[in-house]
Amino acid sequence: MATYPVDGLGTIGIIRDAAPHELPPNAWSDGKNVRFADGYVERMRGHQVIYGAPPIEPYFLLPYSMAGARNWIYAGAQKMYAVSVDTHSNITRQTGGVDVDYSATPGNVWTGTDIGGVAVLNNGVDVPQVWAGTGRAVNLPDWTNGLRCKAMRKHKFSLVAMNLIESGVDKPHRVLVSHPAEPGTVPASWDTADATKDVVVQDLSKTEGRLVDGASIGDHFYLYKESSIYRMSYVGGNDIWAFSEPISEQAGALAVNCIARFDLGHAVLGQGDVFLNTGSRIESILNQKMRRWLQTSMDASNYDRSFLATNPTRNEVWVCIPRLGASVPNVALVWNYKDNVWTIRDLPRAHYAASGVIDTIVTNSFDSRLDPFDSYTDPFDYNEYTQASQRMVIASAARKLYLADASRLFDETNFQSYVARTGLDLGDPQYFKLVSAVYPRIEGAAGNVVRVYVGGYNDIGKPVTWSTPRNFVIGTDTKVDVTEEWRYIAIKFETVQQATWRLKSYLLEYQKTGMW
Numbered sequence: 001m002a003t004y005p006v007d008g009l010g011t012i013g014i015i016r017d018a019a020p021h022e023l024p025p026n027a028w029s030d031g032k033n034v035r036f037a038d039g040y041v042e043r044m045r046g047h048q049v050i051y052g053a054p055p056i057e058p059y060f061l062l063p064y065s066m067a068g069a070r071n072w073i074y075a076g077a078q079k080m081y082a083v084s085v086d087t088h089s090n091i092t093r094q095t096g097g098v099d100v101d102y103s104a105t106p107g108n109v110w111t112g113t114d115i116g117g118v119a120v121l122n123n124g125v126d127v128p129q130v131w132a133g134t135g136r137a138v139n140l141p142d143w144t145n146g147l148r149c150k151a152m153r154k155h156k157f158s159l160v161a162m163n164l165i166e167s168g169v170d171k172p173h174r175v176l177v178s179h180p181a182e183p184g185t186v187p188a189s190w191d192t193a194d195a196t197k198d199v200v201v202q203d204l205s206k207t208e209g210r211l212v213d214g215a216s217i218g219d220h221f222y223l224y225k226e227s228s229i230y231r232m233s234y235v236g237g238n239d240i241w242a243f244s245e246p247i248s249e250q251a252g253a254l255a256v257n258c259i260a261r262f263d264l265g266h267a268v269l270g271q272g273d274v275f276l277n278t279g280s281r282i283e284s285i286l287n288q289k290m291r292r293w294l295q296t297s298m299d300a301s302n303y304d305r306s307f308l309a310t311n312p313t314r315n316e317v318w319v320c321i322p323r324l325g326a327s328v329p330n331v332a333l334v335w336n337y338k339d340n341v342w343t344i345r346d347l348p349r350a351h352y353a354a355s356g357v358i359d360t361i362v363t364n365s366f367d368s369r370l371d372p373f374d375s376y377t378d379p380f381d382y383n384e385y386t387q388a389s390q391r392m393v394i395a396s397a398a399r400k401l402y403l404a405d406a407s408r409l410f411d412e413t414n415f416q417s418y419v420a421r422t423g424l425d426l427g428d429p430q431y432f433k434l435v436s437a438v439y440p441r442i443e444g445a446a447g448n449v450v451r452v453y454v455g456g457y458n459d460i461g462k463p464v465t466w467s468t469p470r471n472f473v474i475g476t477d478t479k480v481d482v483t484e485e486w487r488y489i490a491i492k493f494e495t496v497q498q499a500t501w502r503l504k505s506y507l508l509e510y511q512k513t514g515m516w
Helices: 291-299
Strands: 001-007 030-032 034-037 040-045 048-051 060-066 068-075 080-084 089-090 111-115 118-122 129-131 147-155 158-166 169-177 200-203 211-217 220-225 228-235 240-243 257-263 265-270 274-277 282-284 307-311 314-319 331-336 343-344 350-356 391-396 400-404 417-424 431-444 448-458 470-475 478-486 486-494 499-513
Touching: 030 343, 034 331, 034 417, 060 111, 060 118, 060 211, 068 118, 068 282, 080 129, 089 200, 111 147, 118 147, 118 274, 147 169, 147 211, 158 211, 158 220, 169 211, 169 240, 200 240, 211 257, 211 265, 257 307, 257 314, 265 307, 265 314, 291 314, 307 350, 307 391, 314 350, 417 448, 431 448, 431 486, 470 478, 478 486, 486 499
Parallel strands: 060 350
Antiparallel strands: 001 499, 030 417, 034 040, 040 499, 048 400, 060 068, 068 080, 080 089, 111 118, 118 129, 147 158, 158 169, 169 200, 211 220, 220 228, 228 240, 257 265, 265 274, 274 282, 307 314, 314 331, 331 343, 350 391, 391 400, 417 486, 431 478, 431 499, 448 470, 448 486
């Protein structure tokens, strides 16, 4: 009897773009709702409701802290709210004590930023909105009449407006940089004709496509069109800002909010690819891994509702897209940028997600915990939420705000978690192999059950025939017995009930039964 050990199961991740039989043994050809970290593959944690029920369907989120109060601003089609602990406050602009509703849709995407302690939100249709932590939001002071922009971001002490509409006329290549703002205020001018103010306008028309969005890396601001990128740098003097020639004429941003800022620079969802912009290089991070899967999985009618979000406590960037037939992002390609591995996670119909500091009080009560008490393996006084930790919050089309990585359930519902590898030839593709046992090295709560499938196929390109699942009970079992004979072996580990498990390696016990 021969054995075939497979170690380091968390070091490569899921690769969907290569033929399974061409992958290293410790790569996975499929999976969902798992993550890879520290050499392990583990069941991904779920999400739970946080901050109670919002009065509106939230399209956008912005964490905002002012004078010691932590708020999450969320904006919808007509209203804007701020929530702190469990109090939701309507901060929609007013005239004469009456709300002046906004005109946003999931397609007219909100963007937001915090400049000098003041929150600024923009939806491309209404005048940009300002909220300083009290009262109601107001129209951005000193904003030019008749001007709108598709995206607005902060760079240093200025606001940057991109893809303008001037008195009803589209200026899709135009960028407008405000006069610098004093701390605690918003810019005092957007008037390019005022020589006493440092306002700059520039048309980036050397490449085709509209301006989509932008973000900072250090001292530079990167402006992303649909298939090109420009760099804006402060130079002072009469020019104030210098705009580069296109630094890329292939890469660009697919839609607003498709840029994630993180430790290495920008992760950007472009036309059928995800790339990294470090400020010194631009390269695909999805090619030969999940690129073709992305291109064939995204809904062509609602691609512009995709967005990127960071999960800094897990060293992750989430590329959130609507799958075919979905109108709202319902799946995330998750990139662990520390280990450079990819996985896939289901989303709760997410309009947007953002990371920021939350109040520990909203997650500390027993009533707030949705998992059965007996399922907890943490110390009794353990608290994973600190006053400084960055947590991801998801704005769902179900009119809920969710805290990610906070439960063993998806909003009180069990979910499927699995990894699968097909096309294993066990070092000798010419022979049939009879697998008689699997020895998984699984860590987790004693009594939790992981289902193990073994199967295979004899010809490349044929579908997998899976065995009946065998239950592996953590803390009790050391192996599962099977009887599966194939030229190419397939194996899958799955849970459909809440469980805690981490898989580091497995060993197949087999014998050769004949040559092909």
